[in-house]
Amino acid sequence: MNAFLTTDERLMQLLADKATEGLSGSQHDELDQAMIAHPRIARDELELAAAAVTLAMMGDNEEKLPQRMRTKLCSDASHFVAERWGTANAGTATVNLVNESKTAARRIGRTGWLAAAASILLAVVGWWRGMAPTRVESIDVQYQQFVQRATDMVQAPWLPKVDDYRGVSGKVVWSDAEQAGYMVLSGLPANTGRRQYQLWIVDPQRDAHPVDGGVFDVPASTGPITIPMQPRLRVRHPTVFAITLEKEGGVVVSGGPLLVVASIDR
Amino acid sequence: MQPTLLQRVAAGEPAAVGECIDRYGGLIWSLARKLVGANADAEDAVQEVFIDLWRSADRFDPNVASEPTFVAMIARRRLIDSKRRRTRRPDQGQSIPVEDVDVPSGEQESGAAERAEEASRAAAAIRELRPEQQEILRLSVYEGWSHQRIADHLQVPLGTVKTHVRRGLIRVRELIQRGSTVIVDPQVIP
16 A cells, blocks of 8 residues: 555554554664654654553553562562662662552451562562572572472573683573572682673573573682572573673673573473 | 652652552553453563663653653553564463452552543544544554454455554644644645
8 A cells, every 4th residue: 555655644654553553674664764854753753642542542441550560560670770770779669669558458468468568578689689599508498399399390501601611510490380490500700899690591482582580699619509590571481591790780681791501402 | 840750760769660660550551451462471561661661761751741641652662562573473372360469559549630631632632533533543552453453343445444543643643732743644634
């Protein structure tokens, strides 16, 4: 139908398509070209119109955010704040949420609220301080329970990718069903300065981009360490786990290099 | 004038980041359920929307749109991208557990007035559209149907659906922002 539209109409059609269905790569390129000739038209004009239509049609039919989803978002908020403004502020993002939820406490009962609050607190601590590695002997029970419980568990050895990490060994174990796993690492040098190790999980079925698996510290002069993994975003069938060394708090997109990698043969 | 929530995020106020969850969580969750579906993908998409929203906070301009409209736009954009990305690969989907408990909050209520005002203006604009335009906009924008699906459902040519969506959105934008810069689609002019 492009042949029947004027240039102006085609531009507006692309903006309307963008606002309702999204654009393909070639359509994005076409829009970029068309926008050059119409500098007075904002790229998001019709997206704002579609947003207003959405609000009008939604009216009072807005669903409540599920508690479990809210807890996840609180964790994300802490991570975002730590990344943007430093770890010292990370707790601030969710403190107010905890304080203002007295109504929620009445609604879901004491046990439920305590569980929710504990989840939020764990999430904040988890991202504020980074995932705290535990010596093998102190987490061995949980790890062994996981190994015995997770019937779909897969595992792969850590393989060094750069010379300075040739001494690293260990393995990663993972359960798709539990969306959790453990890293067992030996010989990983202690992170120093304002740097932290960051885990990345690659799931080709989910996305081309790796999922952020969180940051963690490795203390000096430690033996083998076992670190639980619970990525914030759902992964389906991860095939590669990788560790990078990043600025404190982690990054959204890593510039690498990959230090050690564990590839799961599925 | 008091800074809006997103302006506080942009200004570097950490507490405002968390407050966004209670003010806009219900809206974004509802949009995700509409546009992405009732599966685990919706949860991932909601997380992506919020991260995008926090990062985009400095682009919010209250002179261009209300904050709820801006939030809905960011959410829709991310959810549409997410839907396109996910429909390109087979996906069995996974049901979201239903044991979750709703969490009411004052923040959600405090944003309601602004949202209601914007929605009221948009609703008035929609009422000025022809019935068939209203229906196609509803299916496309609110229900998240593809243009092709609408064409098949209404048994009209795909080009007709696209034209109605385009003209409908342009008209709504004009009516909402009457007095400011107006987009002109030559076909809308009598």
